[in-house]
Amino acid sequence: AQTVTQSQPEMSVQEAETVTLSCTYDTSESDYYLFWYKQPPSRQMILVIRQEAYKQQNATENRFSVNFQKAAKSFSLKISDSQLGDAAMYFCAYRSAGASGSRLTFGEGTQLTVNP
Amino acid sequence: NAGVTQTPKFRILKIGQSMTLQCTQDMNHNYMYWYRQDPGMGLKLIYYSVGAGITDKGEVPNGYNVSRSTTEDFPLRLELAAPSQTSVYFCASSGVARAKNIQYFGAGTRLSVL
Numbered sequence: 016a017q018t019v020t021q022s023q024p025e026m027s028v029q030e031a032e033t034v035t036l037s038c039t040y041d042t043s044e045s046d047y048y049l050f051w052y053k054q055p056p057s058r059q060m061i062l063v064i065r066q067e068a069y070k071q072q073n074a075t076e077n078r079f080s081v082n083f084q085k086a087a088k089s090f091s092l093k094i095s096d097s098q099l100g101d102a103a104m105y106f107c108a109y110r111s112a113g114a115s116g117s118r119l120t121f122g123e124g125t126q127l128t129v130n131p
Numbered sequence: 132n133a134g135v136t137q138t139p140k141f142r143i144l145k146i147g148q149s150m151t152l153q154c155t156q157d158m159n160h161n162y163m164y165w166y167r168q169d170p171g172m173g174l175k176l177i178y179y180s181v182g183a184g185i186t187d188k189g190e191v192p193n194g195y196n197v198s199r200s201t202t203e204d205f206p207l208r209l210e211l212a213a214p215s216q217t218s219v220y221f222c223a224s225s226g227v228a229r230a231k232n233i234q235y236f237g238a239g240t241r242l243s244v245l
Contacts, residue, residue, distance in 0.1 A: 117179070
């Protein structure tokens with residue numbers, strides 16, 4: 016079974032600064048997807064960014080980028096130019112590429128605080 | 132764009148009562164899922180479905196039942212509610228193709244069992 020570990024229960028960053036959230040995972044599969052989801056106080060789960068394991072290029076979405084290290088099984092999220100609206104719980108998640116493994120396995124989350 | 136719709140948003144149950152959490156999606160997704168999120172924790176999979184008429188257990192299925200009679204609907208049934216089922220419940224759906232396999236979530240149902 017796959018596991019996802021987020022070792023930072025809480026992080027804080029100053030507005031306009033950069034912060035990196037860590038995620039490691041354990042799998043024996045070679046084809047899979049990794050995701051970062053954001054959960055603000057409204058509880059809505061919002062997809063931030065998605066990485067396909069067979070792609071070497073790190074995914075980027077505006078101010079959000081990842082550092083995907085497949086051999087090290089590491090998948091960190093970098094938030095640049097942090098904004099007050101980035102404050103939320105962030106979850107790292109893993110999904111197998113096979114049709115039977117379509118479920119997401121989540122880490123336990125990192126609570127991000129953005130200080131003005 | 133409705134996406135994934137969950138009802139109700141909040142519910143308080145007494146121990147031993149039963150209820151059904153409703154979930155509907157309008158994206159014609161084959162896959163649907165139910166997760167629960169306990170305070171300060173990540174989401175854990177309860178049940179999932181790969182299509183109408185097909186369901187399977189996730190990590191934490193005890194105390195729950197599901198059915199999938201249509202592509203759009205995936206209700207979650209709680210029988211004999213227990214305090215341990217106090218949680219926030221999320222329904223999600225996704226497509227099958229690699230380009231469509233992002234899971235989209237509903238807004239959640241906060242359930243308290245007292």
